[in-house]
Amino acid sequence: MDYLIHTENLSKFYDVGSVKYNALQGVDISVGYNELAAIVGPSGSGKSTLLHLIGGLDRPSSGIVRVEGNNLSELSEQDLADYRSKKVGFVFQFFNLIPYLSAQENLELSMSIARINKKERKTRALELLKVFGLESLAKKKPTELSGGEQQRTAIARALVNSPSLILADEPTGNLDTASSIVVMDAFRELIEKRKVSVIMVTHNHELMKYCDRIIKLRDGKLESMEIKK
Amino acid sequence: MDLIDLLSLSLRQLKERRLRTALTVLAVAVGVATIIALSAQAEGVSSSIIRDLSKLGPDVVILVGRSGYLFTDVDVTRLKEFEGVASVNQLIIQSVRVSGVEDAITLIGAYSSSLTNLVGELNLVEGTTYLDVPAPQVMIGNTLAFDANGDPRYRSGQPLLVTIGPRSIVLAIVGVLESYGSSPIIQPDRSIFLPLDYVKLYYRMTGYNYLLLKTKSIEQVDSVYQLVTNAYGSKVGITSVKQLSNTVSSIASQISLLLIGVAGTSFIAAGLGTFNIMMISVLERVREIGVLKSLGMRDKGVLTLYITQGLLIGILGCFTGLIMGVGLSYLLPEILSSVTWTNN
Ligand SMILES: Nc1ncnc2c1ncn2[C@@H]1O[C@H](COP(=O)(O)OP(=O)(O)OP(=O)(O)O)[C@@H](O)[C@H]1O
Numbered sequence: 001m002d003y004l005i006h007t008e009n010l011s012k013f014y015d016v017g018s019v020k021y022n023a024l025q026g027v028d029i030s031v032g033y034n035e036l037a038a039i040v041g042p043s044g045s046g047k048s049t050l051l052h053l054i055g056g057l058d059r060p061s062s063g064i065v066r067v068e069g070n071n072l073s074e075l076s077e078q079d080l081a082d083y084r085s086k087k088v089g090f091v092f093q094f095f096n097l098i099p100y101l102s103a104q105e106n107l108e109l110s111m112s113i114a115r116i117n118k119k120e121r122k123t124r125a126l127e128l129l130k131v132f133g134l135e136s137l138a139k140k141k142p143t144e145l146s147g148g149e150q151q152r153t154a155i156a157r158a159l160v161n162s163p164s165l166i167l168a169d170e171p172t173g174n175l176d177t178a179s180s181i182v183v184m185d186a187f188r189e190l191i192e193k194r195k196v197s198v199i200m201v202t203h204n205h206e207l208m209k210y211c212d213r214i215i216k217l218r219d220g221k222l223e224s225m226e227i228k229k
Numbered sequence: 230m231d232l233i234d235l236l237s238l239s240l241r242q243l244k245e246r247r248l249r250t251a252l253t254v255l256a257v258a259v260g261v262a263t264i265i266a267l268s269a270q271a272e273g274v275s276s277s278i279i280r281d282l283s284k285l286g287p288d289v290v291i292l293v294g295r296s297g298y299l300f301t302d303v304d305v306t307r308l309k310e311f312e313g314v315a316s317v318n319q320l321i322i323q324s325v326r327v328s329g330v331e332d333a334i335t336l337i338g339a340y341s342s343s344l345t346n347l348v349g350e351l352n353l354v355e356g357t358t359y360l361d362v363p364a365p366q367v368m369i370g371n372t373l374a375f376d377a378n379g380d381p382r383y384r385s386g387q388p389l390l391v392t393i394g395p396r397s398i399v400l401a402i403v404g405v406l407e408s409y410g411s412s413p414i415i416q417p418d419r420s421i422f423l424p425l426d427y428v429k430l431y432y433r434m435t436g437y438n439y440l441l442l443k444t445k446s447i448e449q450v451d452s453v454y455q456l457v458t459n460a461y462g463s464k465v466g467i468t469s470v471k472q473l474s475n476t477v478s479s480i481a482s483q484i485s486l487l488l489i490g491v492a493g494t495s496f497i498a499a500g501l502g503t504f505n506i507m508m509i510s511v512l513e514r515v516r517e518i519g520v521l522k523s524l525g526m527r528d529k530g531v532l533t534l535y536i537t538q539g540l541l542i543g544i545l546g547c548f549t550g551l552i553m554g555v556g557l558s559y560l561l562p563e564i565l566s567s568v569t570w571t572n573n
């Protein structure tokens with residue numbers, strides 16, 4: 001079977017003083033195309049670390065991340081930046097949006113980094129904001145938006161460059177159940193309509209039933225990987 | 230991300246921290262303004278002194294008789310023979326008091342033909358030059374003719390009471406000189422000019438306490454200086470305008486160096502301030518930089534973003550400083566002269 005993401009013996013050490021700290025140790029996981037995968041596990045188990053390695057935000061200490069068969073470690077700094085810009089959309093738990101830019105400008109910034117021309121940026125930004133019911137809030141700054149509205153703006157921004165992979169770190173962490181379900185429905189719809197895969201970190205067991213794959217981590221190691229299709 | 234997008238993002242960041250940006254720009258501006266104002270000042274002071282000196286002409290050598298030594302007509306004839314001497318002007322210079330004027334006034338006895346050598350161009354507000362006859366005529370400087378408010382105190386045709394030592398004499402004013410401003414060695418504005426023959430007669434003097442030599446060319450100043458020194462030794466004090474200018478220039482250039490050092494230090498301080506602010510900006514935006522990188526901005530792009538901001542601050546600061554500096558260069562002499570002393 002073909003996988004979008006495949007890791008082999010993935011490890012990440014952090015040097016804390018003179019001690020090496022294993023945040024991730026020999027993790028082998030796979031995520032298919034058009035899948036919604038959840039990474040779960042206790043705090044400090046390495047969930048964010050794994051997400052960052054998959055997204056090319058950080059480089060592994062050893063092991064391999066393959067995206068559509070390509071080894072991320074073999075990419076240059078520039079190609080890795082391009083990968084983050086065009087192939088991946090990030091949604092973080094906190095501080096997603098640039099505070100002095102409006103919702104619309106936040107979307108446009110992501111496209112300007114991907115070198116999309118100005119006219120196209122505006123139409124695409126407004127189009128996506130509309131999809132998430134944010135068109136009336138386009139000119140508002142993040143501080144003028146509610147937590148849910150900020151999160152939806154962040155998801156909209158993650159989609160502007162039509163990525164094939166969305167990485168979301170506790171995207172519903174500070175949302176109530178109703179808003180969380182809106183976000184999950186949005187993910188499901190994306191997977192069906194836009195052919196993207198979503199990998200999200202979550203603590204919420206309720207949301208796991210929306211997922212096709214559950215990756216459980218503990219102490220930096222893979223505890224189990226469960227496929228529900 | 231292209232350059233225009235980077236520039237507009239930089240501007241947004243600077244605008245977000247408006248006060249801080251303004252203060253940093255100001256710091257740079259003050260540094261630049263100090264450099265400009267101080268070096269202009271140093272330049273201005275030295276060139277104004279040099280200009281004053283050159284009123285006398287750079288080819289002038291002045292001889293003063295020491296401990297009562299008076300130059301005689303024999304000396305004058307002898308000096309005229311010296312290689313490089315163009316003319317010798319006999320002078321009697323004394324300090325006197327004039328009624329109605331607080332300060333001491335300089336009395337200068339000179340042939341009318343020497344006057345241009347003394348003050349440069351001879352410009353009169355009214356009246357004429359005196360005649361070279363032993364008669365009590367006087368030409369007065371501008372400060373005597375007009376008081377502090379610019380109202381006339383003495384006019385030509387009026388008598389002038391002059392106190393010389395224990396005695397007083399009355400002279401007839403024949404002319405009033407224009408204002409000459411400050412000038413080296415003699416101050417025309419605070420002087421009265423009399424026919425040399427009258428002064429000689431009045432003081433019963435057979436000689437002159439000052440001689441003003443004009444050399445044929447500036448190059449010969451030094452050789453004339455040497456010849457006079459050889460001939461008279463310590464009996465005579467010698468000053469040349471050229472030597473004076475050189476001394477002034479060298480002092481002025483040392484002062485400029487000092488001022489530029491001070492200004493440079495303030496410029497370095499401004500630079501360090503900017504550097505510090507940029508460091509703080511980067512450090513407090515780590516999360517933001519993280520987001521930008523997750524959106525695919527390269528390290529080079531992030532670097533360019535902040536260098537652009539530093540550059541914008543620098544350009545804006547230099548421009549503001551330039552305007553401030555030029556303004557200050559014009560204002561500073563006014564401020565300085567009103568604080569220290571009032572000329573005339
Ligand atoms: N930059 C770092 N330097 C040192 N240690 C780090 C660093 N980042 C993470 N760690 C450590 O690595 C381990 C895994 O961190 P990670 O952020 O992946 O945990 P997590 O599973 O996302 O936890 P949470 O649910 O609390 O977000 C933690 O013990 C953390 O302390």
Ligand SMILES: [Mg+2]
Pocket residue numbers: 047048049169
């Ligand atoms: Mg985490």
